[in-house]
Amino acid sequence: xxxxxxxxxxxxxxxxxxxxxxxxxxxxxxxxxxxxxxxxxxxxxxxxxxxxxxxxxxxxxxxxxxxxxxxxxxxxxxxxxxxxxxxxxxxxxxxxxxxxxxxxxxxxxxxxxxxxxxxxxxxxxxxxxxxxxxxxxxxxxxxxxxxxxxxxxxxxxxxxxxxxxxxxxxxxxxxxxxxxxxxxxxxxxxxxxxxxxxxxxxxxxxxxxxxxxxxxxxxxxxxxxxxxxxxxxxxxxxxxxxxxxxxxxxxxxxxxxxxxxxxxxxxxxxxxxxxxxxxxxxxxxxxxxxxxxxxxxxxxxxxxxxxxxxxxxxxxxxxxxxxxxxxxxxxxxxxxxxxxxxxxxxxxxxxxxxxxxxxxxxxxxxxxxxxxxxxxxxxxxxxxxxxxxx
Ligand SMILES: *Cc1c(COP(=O)(O)O)cnc(C)c1O
Numbered sequence: 559x560x561x562x563x564x565x566x567x568x569x570x571x572x573x574x575x576x577x578x579x580x581x582x583x584x585x586x587x588x589x590x591x592x593x594x595x596x597x598x599x600x601x602x603x604x605x606x607x608x609x610x611x612x613x614x615x616x617x618x619x620x621x622x623x624x625x626x627x628x629x630x631x632x633x634x635x636x637x638x639x640x641x642x643x644x645x646x647x648x649x650x651x652x653x654x655x656x657x658x659x660x661x662x663x664x665x666x667x668x669x670x671x672x673x674x675x676x677x678x679x680x681x682x683x684x685x686x687x688x689x690x691x692x693x694x695x696x697x698x699x700x701x702x703x704x705x706x707x708x709x710x711x712x713x714x715x716x717x718x719x720x721x722x723x724x725x726x727x728x729x730x731x732x733x734x735x736x737x738x739x740x741x742x743x744x745x746x747x748x749x750x751x752x753x754x755x756x757x758x759x760x761x762x763x764x765x766x767x768x769x770x771x772x773x774x775x776x777x778x779x780x781x782x783x784x785x786x787x788x789x790x791x792x793x794x795x796x797x798x799x800x801x802x803x804x805x806x807x808x809x810x811x812x813x814x815x816x817x818x819x820x821x822x823x824x825x826x827x828x829x830x831x832x833x834x835x836x837x838x839x840x841x842x843x844x845x846x847x848x849x850x851x852x853x854x855x856x857x858x859x860x861x862x863x864x865x866x867x868x869x870x871x872x873x874x875x876x877x878x879x880x881x882x883x884x885x886x887x888x889x890x891x892x893x894x895x896x897x898x899x900x901x902x903x904x905x906x907x908x909x910x911x912x913x914x915x916x917x918x919x920x921x922x923x924x925x926x927x928x929x930x931x932x933x934x935x936x937x938x939x940x941x942x943x944x945x946x947x948x
Pocket of ligand 1: 636735758
């Protein structure tokens with residue numbers, strides 16, 4: 559279990575049992591039920607694949623080995639299914655404090671499902687401890703963070719948030735999608751639950767939708783397993799296998815993703831049509847030092863604002879190698895328009911306050927050659943110039 563991170567991406571937990579035929583790639587157990595050897599004895603430890611499945615269990619063990627400090631991991635059919643299961647821990651009348659700059663789907667979940675179920679949620683700048691302290695109530699059950707946040711790349715101090723949550727007897731929940739366990743381990747900084755959209759860097763090839771809930775506490779894990787098997791959004795055996803396959807290369811991919819992002823962010827900062835770049839790996843980022851203090855990297859997510867809505871649209875239409883699409887974290891670079899694609903359900907006033915304007919673009923640096931990516935953005939912009947002067 560003390561293997562280095564790169565090794566754990568490939569082998570997960572040391573000494574775990576392999577398959578009967580010593581298959582090097584773990585098999586896909588494509589079955590719904592498992593036979594019982596006698597009444598009350600399932601023999602294999604598995605009954606039914608909604609509850610548990612060997613391929614999914616192997617993936618969950620691998621994630622537990624990667625997300626340092628975790629005791630258990632549950633794999634879901636999407637990141638949103640993982641977030642939804644997490645919110646099932648709360649009861650009507652409970653209060654939760656969330657980062658104000660959150661993945662749009664989580665904002666929609668809160669407004670359409672959680673509030674209907676009697677939860678009260680306050681959105682604050684969790685980068686400012688004072689704002690959290692002011693929002694805490696006797697019935698606050700959790701602080702929910704994304705760091706860096708989506709899409710404005712705000713960094714929250716995980717240790718400080720943990721202290722505030724625990725003083726109140728509340729949980730600290732951290733969405734670690736952007737940095738992955740390769741770069742950041744929230745449990746070691748005091749988190750109680752870690753969420754991942756495995757759709758992004760973990761599976762890593764823009765081909766699988768999945769999600770994870772990692773826990774550092776056996777009791778919490780047992781409660782969540784009851785929720786998961788009851789609500790039923792388990793990850794399929796095949797998607798579990800695809801994600802295992804993706805995880806094997808997580809270490810090398812994250813290194814190259816970050817190299818490419820650094821090149822792109824530095825290039826963007828020098829362009830006349832770019833007004834501002836938000837990338838936690840740039841020293842110009844206001845929380846560069848905080849991110850460096852609590853993680854080992856800056857990842858591959860860059861947001862930038864341009865001089866006009868017209869420029870934003872021209873870049874989106876003009877890119878040829880980079881795909882204009884939502885999502886992130888895969889081999890292919892993606893350019894996203896948060897105001898229309900990922901965050902339309904965030905109220906306009908909140909979007910304006912955060913800076914999610916019609917001039918904001920989000921770039922997920924993929925694994926292509928960085929010069930090719932820069933050339934692609936350049937040609938999209940030059941076409942724009944030609945368009946303007948006609
Ligand atoms: C994509 C994403 C989610 C939702 O995950 P899905 O796999 O799309 O359901 C949650 N949080 C963050 C930060 C994300 O990027």
